[in-house]
Amino acid sequence: MGSAGVGGVGETAEVNRIVLVRRGDDVEAHMPAGVLRVPATTLAGFVRRHEAGPVRWIWDDTTRWYPQLLAQGVRVARCTDLRLAHAILRRTPFADQRLLTGEETAGWDALQPVTGTDPALFPLADPADLLDPAAEDARQQAVLAASPERRRLELLLAAESSGALVAAEMTHAGLPWRTDVHERLLTELLGPRPVAGHRPAQLERLASQIRGALGAPALNPDSPADVLRALQAAGLPVEDTRSWTLAQLEHPVVPPLLEYKKLARLLTANGWSWLDTWVRDGRFRSWFLPGGVVTGRWASNGGGALSVPVQIRPAAVADEGWRLVVADVAQLEPRVLAAVSGDLAMAEAARARDLYQGMVDAGTVATRAEAKVGILGAMYGGTRGESGRMMPRLTRRYPQAIALVEEAARAGERGEVVRTVLGRGSPVPGGERLVDLGEPPEPGGSRQEDDRRRRAWGRFTRNFVVQGTAAEWALCWLADLRNRLWRLGEEQLGEGRLEERPHLVFFLHDEVLVHTPEHLADRVADEVRSAAAAAGRLLFGGFPVDFPLDVAVVRSWADAA
């Protein structure tokens, strides 16, 4: 039953499947009853009419269809994104590749999403138009029908496709952003906006201090090489200019240099030109790319959306009469590890709201800091220092959890594929390179170099099973929440466009932001929690691990946490 939340997992005949195909200015709708030709100008109406009943839209790539529909006020309940589904099916160990591959395989493998930052495609030069979505759909259906893990794969494809809808909707709605608040912040920290080509006053001041402290009047503090040379010339024993390295030093240049780096970062990453480029009409609009990371995490494009620094979050402010509901999962990945491995002792520690504190209370480790370092080391492959020392204790206490990540690491070292709970497969090291990743095998490398490479790949596969499954949990959470918000809007507000209802505006691995009318904020908070519980049941059935959320109803993102 929970699967209904993601949108049609295990659906049968009652959902109408319609494959949409671009044909010049028209669209072909491949329906059970036959093929219908729909002029592109009437597509939005066509989709809207069919959305009155249960329908799944099947299209080559959500980024090529959905933004236009949203712009015309049309929201769809479910889709299959053939591009994303293809990428998953190409790597999963649960698919018979012979059923998937054909003449068009290379084209589907290479298909990229379109985002607003891409140079406009020539209308007739889109590589997607050389592909046949109906044929790809048929191949994918055949793969699913023959898969020994059909249910998992179908859930994964439904969740991924639902993520694609969420991503488009978040770009459409945008994150509410107050340019005036942001500018005030910049002016306070950097000084007034400088004319092009000049440093803000505060940076200029710090630059002089740095030059003075190092006796280097021509120093360019923006050049790491320049700074390194000057530091060494001043007799400081450093090999790089990272902030952490500098902080270890005892020298008058350190405070102004650290301050400079911090402010220069703000200026270049999120300064005035960022505002000019990415914020329009009170919204920060970037593009989210589901499946953009091999583990299944999302990537983003435009404005560095996945690393909005805490420093500028005060500018993310809900509209008048609206609120932001900010929710994040405490320690998602260790909880996922407990569940995937079926480790009851670790699940017991996860019963506490703070899993690390739970480990302390259980007597496994002495301090919360040790717990954190130990668990992160286990998931990331840290072997040195404190996390290495923690391993024997963790192995004794959580044998199943540790065995799972250790086995994933060994498999990776042997060059084998590992997978997430729902069957997303890791890439083959130096393999077919479906997308750019990893280090290609380097012929003639030394034995030590090979070992180093193998161990590095083992750390990657070790992390893959946890990070990838956590990404699946988050996708299910998001997909279910999307539907819940829509229904809530329906109940409370009746008809209305997406952006007039409570709607998702941001997602970051284990955190979501919902923009909602103020009077519905508490209801939204409930839905966010219910969706998290549903996601846990969907992925891990009755296994006793929960995913507690920190939920805050706030005006500004900065007021959460």
Add this chain to the structure above:
DNA sequence: CTGACTTGCGCC
């Protein structure tokens, strides 16, 4: 000049 790479730092 452009493009590829490196450095450093923001997020999880």
Add this chain to the structure above:
DNA sequence: AAAGGGCGCAAGTCAG
């Protein structure tokens, strides 16, 4: 308070 996994981005650097 890094390390160990995953990213995006801007500026500097260097080769062609």
